[in-house]
Amino acid sequence: MVSISSAWPWENFGNLKYLLYAPLVGQVVYSWTHEEDISKALWCLHILIICGLKGFLHVLWSAFTNSLFxxxxxRINPNGVDFKQIDHEWHWDNYILLxxxxxxxxxxxSPPLMMMMMNSLPLWNLKGPIALIVIHVTFSEPLYYFLHRCLHRYNHLFTHYHSFHHSSPVPHPMTAGNATLLENLILCVIAGVPLIGSCLLGVGSLSLIYGxxxxxxxxxxxxHCNVxxxxxxxxxxxxILRYLIYTPTYHSLHHQEMGTNFCLFMPLFDILGNTLNSKSWELQRKIRLDEVERKRVPEFVFLAHGVDVMSAMHAPFVFRSFGSMPYTxxxxxxxxxxxxxxxxxAMWAWSKTFLFSFYNLRNNLCQTWGVPRxxxxxxxxxxxxxxxxxxxxxxxxxxxxxxKVISLAxxxxxxxxxGGGTLFVNKHPNLRVRVVHGNTLTAAVILNEIPEDVKEVFLxxxxxxxxxxxALYLCRRGVRVLMLTLSLERFQKVQKEAPVEFQNYLVQVTxxxxxxxCKTWIVGKWLTPREQSWAPxxxxxxxxxxxxxxxFRRNCTYGDLAAMRxxxxxxxxxxxxxxxxxxVVHACHAGGVVHMLEGWEHHEVGAIDVDRIxxxxxxxxxHGLSSVSSLTN
Structure with a gap:
């Protein structure tokens, strides 16, 4: 049973919840076009602008946190934010709508209050920040501290309300707003009283509200940024700053040891309430001095690259939610x-490799680096x-x-x-890191998708x-391979590598x-619709x-690029x-992972060793990887 005020009223709306902003937009448009008194329009416009700035602020913090380079x-917690947490925090911005x-x-x-505020608020008032700080310190901070402790102290409150916030294992800027309706109603009071109080005292201003x-x-x-x-x-x-402002380490300890560090922004109240975590400042110092064991060297790196301008926005340090879904x-x-x-x-000019994601594979840290191209x-x-x-x-x-292993996209x-990485291996013969193109596993994935009863393929x-x-692998299986190439010399070079008894299975076509x-096409060169039309x-x-x-062909099926789960x-x-x-990752990426897990000491560059497929x-x-066969009509 859902507790009162734990679920959001628009919980089942999905992204349609953003239509709830429509009345504000409508009021702005209507007032500007049909009414002489535009005070309501201004009020609604300020609300929309502030909401937009709040959302943009979270996106910027998320981008910073996810920019691992x-x-x-x-980083305080070395673990990555996984799909489960991203889905859990998908509607983190509910509180902005609230x-x-x-x-x-x-x-x-309350039209009188609104009229008073809109008609009398100057752009700036120097007395405003002083009044706001006093109200924040004397009201918001102690009230938040008291209510926060209650949410942890009473099992019913924690289980039905606050546990939702704490179920995110790795703190992230989006975690800050991810809470139940009741908690965010409390935050609205805590954040709203200093503003309303300052305005009622006659020292409010637009810049104070925005600020x-x-x-x-x-x-x-x-x-919550985890950095x-x-x-x-x-x-x-x-x-003295230790008592006036908390740090990411300070709040992260609250998520690890929930009986400590309850303050809003000022550790002073944890000291007064005897709930200060004794490790708060020493851990922060160790992280800054790099004395804790959190910078594990990755055993595997996948060196990726951009595909086009649009897909560049699929990087996880741009939009986390968008990056967690297949690109489209x-x-x-x-x-x-x-x-x-x-x-x-700018990236082209800067030309630096950057790190943008990581994950753990049976305690082997794997990372993705990117070339800005x-x-x-x-x-x-x-x-x-x-x-x-x-x-x-x-x-x-x-x-x-x-x-240990770096795999090339x-x-x-x-x-x-x-030359498939050969250039680097030849130039640096003493490399300890193994350079891997991963194409051996790519070939294996494609070959294992071809049914055993196939006797002829077009390549x-x-x-x-x-x-x-x-071609060499299939001819050994007794499959006739129609090899499309205009170069007789290159065809014969490949044909000579096949065992003599299988060379006649390789046929050059132009x-x-x-x-x-032939109903089985293996495509390694881009096909135009006209070229595809030859397929039966x-x-x-x-x-x-x-x-x-x-x-292009509705009466044919198309496989995706070779990939593994x-x-x-x-x-x-x-x-x-x-x-x-x-x-799911591209097969060449998975090939590098397998190379690392097996502990192979050779470089996998240049030509593919058919005997190793x-x-x-x-x-x-x-090692638990599995083939992904996705056919689309």
Whole structure:
């Protein structure tokens, strides 16, 4: 049974809850166009602006917290925020909507108060902040402390109300607003009284309302950000600050040891109430001095890259909720395209590898690093050297800090770019980190999707690294492979690698009409609709081409890019890899993971060793990875 005031009235509305802002928007539009007295319109407009600023503030704090290239060494809780927590906190902004509704009710239920405030409020009043601080310290802080302790002291209150907030294992800015209706009603009172009190005393101002509303949320996000941003030297120089402002470490200890550190923003009240956690300042000092064991060196790194400008906004440090779902272009992204395009060029100029996500795989920390390059840049001749320099720098950095395996994403191991990673291994023969392109497992995934009864396949991209391995493997199975290539020399080179008794299974073809009777196509080169038209009805297109081909044929089926599902015991994974489902990664990414878990000491670069395809596949199965076969019509 749901307790009174624990559930939100619009809980079943989903994202339609944002329509509740419509009356405010309507009032603004109507008053501006039809009424001489626009005081209501101004009041509603201020409410909407403040709500927008509050939401934007949380997004900025989330972006900062998730920018691990900035915050990794100062994280308090080293674990990552997983999909379960993200879903749990999906409607973290309910409290913003609640505050908008309460403020609008004041507008309509108490017109005299609203008129007084709107007609008499100056832009700025120097006495306002003083009055507000006094009311906050003497009312809001002690009231919050008392009520917060009650929520923990009484089992009924904690179980039915406050446990919802504490069920988020890793503090995050979005956690700050993620609470039940009752708790947020209490916060509305605690945050609203200083503002209303200042206005009633005649010292209120618009800047005071905006400033306190935003600063209140800023401090809440600060406490939940899981990144220790305060220097320990600040508190050693000015010890009194320890009692006046809490730190992220201070509040994080409350989530770990819930019988301590109950204050709103001022630890003074925990000292007065004898609830101060004795580790509060020493732990904060240790984190700043890097004395705690939280900077575990990752054993595996996946070096990713951007695909295009729109998909760049799928990075977890941009929109956490959007990054937790498979990528698809959405309307709300379109207005952000110009800004993202500018950022793209800034990143291009800055040209630094950055870390943007991590997860645990059976206690082996895995991380994703990113090269600030987008798909089209890999095909610019003058950009080749710069891109390779960035990849090389990432490999050397991984080698320096003790990473065991670094796996290269699709374009980072392009054959024309660096020979599938061979360039770096040859240039640095003493690398301790193993460089892996992961294509052995990619080939294994594609090959294991092909039914055993298939006797003929049509292969495009036939002489590429993956095409060559697939052709050689299939011919050993007695499958006739129609290899599309115009180069006789390259075809013969691949054919000679096959055992003599199987060489006749490899057949060179130069046109797509040669496959008009073959229903199994393996696509390693992008196909136009015209080229796809040669496939007979019922054809299935397996593919390892980036980007994937268009699903043009309604009477054919299309496989997704080779991918594998990570084991169920993976922890801290909260980001979808491009268009992949949750918990699914590209096969080359999974190939690097398997390389690390097996402890293999060789580099996996250059040509694929066909004899290792089954070995790598069996290792992946042994470690709990599973094949993902997703067919779409």
């Amino acid at each position: 900035l915050t990794r060494t100062l 505050q908008a509704i309460i403020a609008s009710m004041i507008c309509y239920m 306190y509303a935003i600063m209140f949320d800023f401090m809440r996000c600060l406490g 220790e941003i305060f220097s320990h030297k600040l508190f050693e120089t000015l010890p 272009t959405r309307l709300f992204l379109l207005p952000m395209w110009p800004f993202t395009f500018i950022v793209m060029f 987008f798909g089209f840049q890999y095909f610019l001749p003058f950009a080749t050297k710069g891109i390779n320099n960035q990849i090389e720098a990432a490999i050397l950095r991984a080698d320096k800090i003790g990473v 699709a374009l980072n191991k392009n054959e024309a770019l660096n 495009t991209g036939a002489t590429s690294k993956l095409g060559r391995a697939i 046109k797509y009409n040669a496959a008009q009777h 009805a019922g054809t299935h297109f397996h593919q390892f081409v980036v980007p994937p081909i268009l699903n 990570l084991p169920k015991d993976v922890q801290g994974l909260g980001t979808c890899e491009y268009t992949m489902e949750r918990g 089954d070995l790598v596949w069996e290792a992946a199965m042994r």
